[in-house]
Amino acid sequence: MEKVGIVGYGVYIPRYRIKVEEIAKVWGGNAEAIKRGLKIYEKAVPGIDEDTITISVEAARNALKMGKIDPKEIGAIYVGSESHPYAVKPTGTVVAEAIGATPELTVADYEFACKAGTAGIQTCMGLVSSDMIKYGLAIGADTAQGAPGDALEYTAAAGGAAYIIGKDSLIARIEATYSYTTDTPDFWRREGEPYPRHGGRFTGAPAYFKHIYNASKGLMEKLGAEPEDFDKVVFHQPNGKFPRVIAKRLGFTPEQVEEGIIVDRIGNTYSGSSLLGLAKLLDEASPGERILITSFGSGAGSDSFSIVVEEEIEKKRGLAPTVEDYISFKKYVDYATYAKFKGKIKV
Amino acid sequence: MKVAVLGVGLTKFGELWETSFTELFVEAGTKAIENANIDGKDIDAIFVGNMSGGRFIDQEHISSLIADYAGLTPIPSTRVEAACASGGLAIRHAIMGIESGFYDIVVVGGVEKMTDVLTERTTQILATAAEQEWEANLGMTFPGLYAMMARRHMHEYGTTREQLALVSVKNHRNAVNNPYAQFRFEITVEDVLNSTVVAEPLRLLDCSPITDGAACLVLASEKKAKEFVDNPVYIIGSGQASSTISLHGRENIAIMDATINAAKEAYKRAGIEAKQIEVAEVHDCFTIAEILAIEGLGFVKIGKGGKATEEGLTEIGGKIPVNTSGGLKAKGHPVGATGVAQAVEITLQLRGEAEKRQVNADIGLTHNVGGSGGTAVVHIFSK
Amino acid sequence: MSSIPRFWRNIKSRYNLVGTKCLNCNRVYFPPRNLCPKCRRESKIVEHKLEGKGIVLTYTTIHVSPEDFGKQAPYIMAIVKLDEGPKLTTQIVNCSPEEMKIGMKVEAVFRKIKEDGSSGIIHYGYKFQPIRTA
Numbered sequence: 001m002e003k004v005g006i007v008g009y010g011v012y013i014p015r016y017r018i019k020v021e022e023i024a025k026v027w028g029g030n031a032e033a034i035k036r037g038l039k040i041y042e043k044a045v046p047g048i049d050e051d052t053i054t055i056s057v058e059a060a061r062n063a064l065k066m067g068k069i070d071p072k073e074i075g076a077i078y079v080g081s082e083s084h085p086y087a088v089k090p091t092g093t094v095v096a097e098a099i100g101a102t103p104e105l106t107v108a109d110y111e112f113a114c115k116a117g118t119a120g121i122q123t124c125m126g127l128v129s130s131d132m133i134k135y136g137l138a139i140g141a142d143t144a145q146g147a148p149g150d151a152l153e154y155t156a157a158a159g160g161a162a163y164i165i166g167k168d169s170l171i172a173r174i175e176a177t178y179s180y181t182t183d184t185p186d187f188w189r190r191e192g193e194p195y196p197r198h199g200g201r202f203t204g205a206p207a208y209f210k211h212i213y214n215a216s217k218g219l220m221e222k223l224g225a226e227p228e229d230f231d232k233v234v235f236h237q238p239n240g241k242f243p244r245v246i247a248k249r250l251g252f253t254p255e256q257v258e259e260g261i262i263v264d265r266i267g268n269t270y271s272g273s274s275l276l277g278l279a280k281l282l283d284e285a286s287p288g289e290r291i292l293i294t295s296f297g298s299g300a301g302s303d304s305f306s307i308v309v310e311e312e313i314e315k316k317r318g319l320a321p322t323v324e325d326y327i328s329f330k331k332y333v334d335y336a337t338y339a340k341f342k343g344k345i346k347v
Numbered sequence: 348m349k350v351a352v353l354g355v356g357l358t359k360f361g362e363l364w365e366t367s368f369t370e371l372f373v374e375a376g377t378k379a380i381e382n383a384n385i386d387g388k389d390i391d392a393i394f395v396g397n398m399s400g401g402r403f404i405d406q407e408h409i410s411s412l413i414a415d416y417a418g419l420t421p422i423p424s425t426r427v428e429a430a431c432a433s434g435g436l437a438i439r440h441a442i443m444g445i446e447s448g449f450y451d452i453v454v455v456g457g458v459e460k461m462t463d464v465l466t467e468r469t470t471q472i473l474a475t476a477a478e479q480e481w482e483a484n485l486g487m488t489f490p491g492l493y494a495m496m497a498r499r500h501m502h503e504y505g506t507t508r509e510q511l512a513l514v515s516v517k518n519h520r521n522a523v524n525n526p527y528a529q530f531r532f533e534i535t536v537e538d539v540l541n542s543t544v545v546a547e548p549l550r551l552l553d554c555s556p557i558t559d560g561a562a563c564l565v566l567a568s569e570k571k572a573k574e575f576v577d578n579p580v581y582i583i584g585s586g587q588a589s590s591t592i593s594l595h596g597r598e599n600i601a602i603m604d605a606t607i608n609a610a611k612e613a614y615k616r617a618g619i620e621a622k623q624i625e626v627a628e629v630h631d632c633f634t635i636a637e638i639l640a641i642e643g644l645g646f647v648k649i650g651k652g653g654k655a656t657e658e659g660l661t662e663i664g665g666k667i668p669v670n671t672s673g674g675l676k677a678k679g680h681p682v683g684a685t686g687v688a689q690a691v692e693i694t695l696q697l698r699g700e701a702e703k704r705q706v707n708a709d710i711g712l713t714h715n716v717g718g719s720g721g722t723a724v725v726h727i728f729s730k
Numbered sequence: 731m732s733s734i735p736r737f738w739r740n741i742k743s744r745y746n747l748v749g750t751k752c753l754n755c756n757r758v759y760f761p762p763r764n765l766c767p768k769c770r771r772e773s774k775i776v777e778h779k780l781e782g783k784g785i786v787l788t789y790t791t792i793h794v795s796p797e798d799f800g801k802q803a804p805y806i807m808a809i810v811k812l813d814e815g816p817k818l819t820t821q822i823v824n825c826s827p828e829e830m831k832i833g834m835k836v837e838a839v840f841r842k843i844k845e846d847g848s849s850g851i852i853h854y855g856y857k858f859q860p861i862r863t864a
Contacts, residue, residue, distance in 0.1 A: 015824060047823065048802055049841040053854065057745075057840040085852055094854060098745040098840055329862065340801070471796040480740060481761045482819045485843060485855065486792065486799045491807050494790035502788070502832050547791040547827065595809045595817040600788055 002129045005173030007166040008067020008316060011279045012058035013159040013266055013326035016045040018338045020154055026335045027149045034154055039240025043157035043267025045333060046143045048341045052081045053091050055141045057098040059162040062320040064099060067164040071100040075133025077107045078123055080116020080271045083143045084109055095139065113187060114236055115297030116140060117271045122177055122303060124165035135166040142270035147195035148344060155239055157267025161275035171313040172282060174305055178219035180211050181301035188298065207300050208238065212246050215302035216294045223306055227251035231289040234260030234277035236296035238268045265327055280323040287311045348616055350442050351572030351579040353565040354383025355691040360560035360679030361529040368404055368460040369416045371561040376417055376456055379563035384575060391450035393424040394441040396433030396457035397683035402472045404460055430476035431632060433457060434686025435715025435724030439585050441566050451571040456563035457687035469557050476718035478593040490554055490633065492594050492719040494546035497635035500601040503650065506638065508548055510653035512539035514634040515552050515676050517662055522673025524703035529558050529679030553634040558679030562688035580697045584617025584727030586610055592721045605723035606643030606714065613725040621645030624667060625708035626696050628689035630716040631674040640714055641669060663706055671696060671704045686715035686724065693728045732846050737853060744855035747838060749816060751778035760816040782838030784812040791827045798844045810836055810858055824859040835861045
């Protein structure tokens with residue numbers, strides 16, 4: 001495959017946080033057991049004036065700060081989310097306008113639970129390597145909704161990451177991608193329903209584990225690579241337990257997977273999850289490092305990528321806020337405020 | 348210039364659930380005409396100030412509505428609008444109609460019916476006096492605009508929260524003696540400081556209320572007036588000025604340049620200076636507005652309004668009594684009617700008919716502002 | 731339902747702080763003006779994008795909000811003087827009322843302004859936050 005990769009990236013995580021204890025207090029949960037079981041302590045909550053569109057715009061603007069390209073040269077924008085503010089009217093057009101990329105480009109919104117963002121990256125890779133466009137922008141962002149009182153409420157969080165895909169001035173090249181997709185109803189939301197539903201324990205082995213395993217294995221086979229050929233790995237992070245388990249099963253060491261895990265401090269940002277994990281790794285990566293990233297979207301599917309960091313990354317460091325910058329800029333809210341911000345109180 | 352005030356009329360100001368828009372102006376109008384001792388057929392034209400009949404009661408074309416229900420068709424009838432300065436501006440147009448020789452006797456009124464809609468809607472309607480696209484649509488409210496002016500004034504001149512509160516305290520005290528006022532009870536500085544926050548630093552008792560009401564004057568040319576009365580009160584000066592619609596567009600956030608410019612013209616036309624004014628009705632839509640008013644009108648230097656209020660300059664019994672009627676705060680603020688109601692009060696004062704609110708004055712002034720200061724209208728009255 | 735064309739016409743200005751500049755006198759305007767008040771008929775108006783940095787001149791915390799902003803109160807509003815000269819009215823985010831100061835340096839961010847009910851259009855635009863030393 002022709003050389004194609006990441007020209008720049010940007011992230012955005014909302015400022016507010018709610019602790020597991022705060023949620024458990026309301027629903028009678030055992031906070032310590034939940035923290036132990038899910039390995040998560042607090043999650044990111046969007047402000048009352050934030051949504052997937054505002055998060056996508058902020059992440060995209062940060063990506064441009066790093067990538068330093070002329071936004072008018074972006075030929076395609078794909079925003080993947082399961083919480084697009086409109087059911088009909090794309091998030092992507094607002095992003096396009098807000099970064100000054102209009103009008104000569106194509107835009108579409110994607111939905112594939114938590115892997116819609118990586119699907120966008122693959123599309124951009126195709127458009128860029130075929131020379132149909134010069135740069136593509138793929139964004140994964142969500143303001144995830146967990147039903148009040150449901151287990152998912154402890155983890156459903158908000159955040160997003162944007163990636164500019166191109167051929168030149170790459171901070172990291174994508175050497176290969178491999179996907180594994182089946183019709184698996186592990187987690188879904190019907191049109192018009194406010195909250196998703198899931199199959200409980202069915203979301204584990206037949207869904208998350210099967211698809212991440214097969215996608216990652218398939219990628220490594222395609223490359224003729226072994227786990228030790230990678231410096232770091234990052235997976236979709238619905239909680240702190242799953243990514244560590246699948247890393248081990250695939251033959252990776254704890255050292256390879258630990259750095260990319262951020263779900264414990266910001267929760268599961270759904271379409272932003274694996275992409276924010278990747279951003280955290282890139283914030284600290286050295287040229288020459290090889291990273292494996294595999295996303296997972298319920299429904300179900302996984303996209304796996306092998307990414308090699310280039311020298312250029314040193315020149316683009318510090319141009320945009322890092323994942324840690326956003327994680328550390330936080331303000332705690334109580335359950336009532338959290339419910340008000342997320343529109344859970346019926347008005 | 349010299350235009351005579353033949354008659355004045357006023358409805359009670361308040362939440363008048365039983366009274367409709369048309370009933371309000373018919374009441375005020377008939378009282379004014381009776382007070383003037385003229386006949387309906389003597390009237391040459393009508394001018395009426397009304398800010399938003401369209402949004403409050405879905406009624407535009409107020410000019411026709413009033414002429415119709417007043418039984419005064421087919422004479423010319425004109426509705427004048429400049430947000431909260433609609434009443435004052437209607438008076439100016441009536442004056443111009445008379446001074447130009449077009450009309451001899453003109454009825455000028457102001458009316459607003461604000462309580463037929465919910466408070467949240469009223470807040471939104473009043474915000475139409477601000478700039479929609481770049482102030483109101485971004486979440487700004489009327490109290491918010493004046494609150495920002497207050498904060499800037501406090502920052503630049505050291506005006507205190509207590510000094511602002513004293514404006515309300517004074518005006519409430521004055522309104523106890525005004526049978527037409529909406530609120531006729533005294534309040535204390537603590538009451539103001541403890542009232543609900545509306546837009547920091549302004550609290551509920553810093554803000555004029557939502558009010559229904561109407562006021563009316565009968566004006567005549569100097570020559571025509573002599574047929575009806577020997578010594579009427581005269582309007583001897585008029586000034587009007589425009590400024591930016593938005594507060595952010597204003598040159599200086601803590602100075603109302605429209606007031607300064609309108610006052611300049613009014614003093615010039617009347618041939619007098621600020622220090623000759625002996626009683627005034629100024630536009631205290633919020634406490635800070637009265638402070639800005641007495642500064643802009645030249646009663647005190649810019650920045651000294653808070654201190655002057657604290658020292659009692661504007662009390663009944665002070666050097667220049669301001670808002671003997673209770674002002675917009677305690678008398679009430681039926682937006683379009685206010686400018687005319689101010690003129691009614693000054694006329695009563697100069698006639699010696701202000702009863703328990705009476706002060707000794709030969710020259711008076713009214714000051715009416717639209718929005719956050721986009722329009723100002725000033726009139727000077729003399730015995 | 732609020733006006734769609736009116737909202738749409740201002741998108742560029744609200745999203746990207748695109749104002750105007752009069753090439754005759756070099757004054758920059760935001761919100762945009764198609765007539766320079768100083769030069770009037772001699773105006774030579776062109777589009778001009780503002781950077782989005784400025785200082786707070788004055789502020790208030792709105793507790794009683796208009797209909798459309800009901801759920802959001804209390805929120806902080808301010809007049810910000812942009813580095814290029816123009817002043818605008820905006821909401822301040824990521825700051826508590828106690829932290830607000832006249833003279834505070836702020837920068838523009840992209841936020842939701844309001845929703846036209848649950849089925850109408852969502853209005854986005856600028857708000858400002860205190861500049862964080864990274």
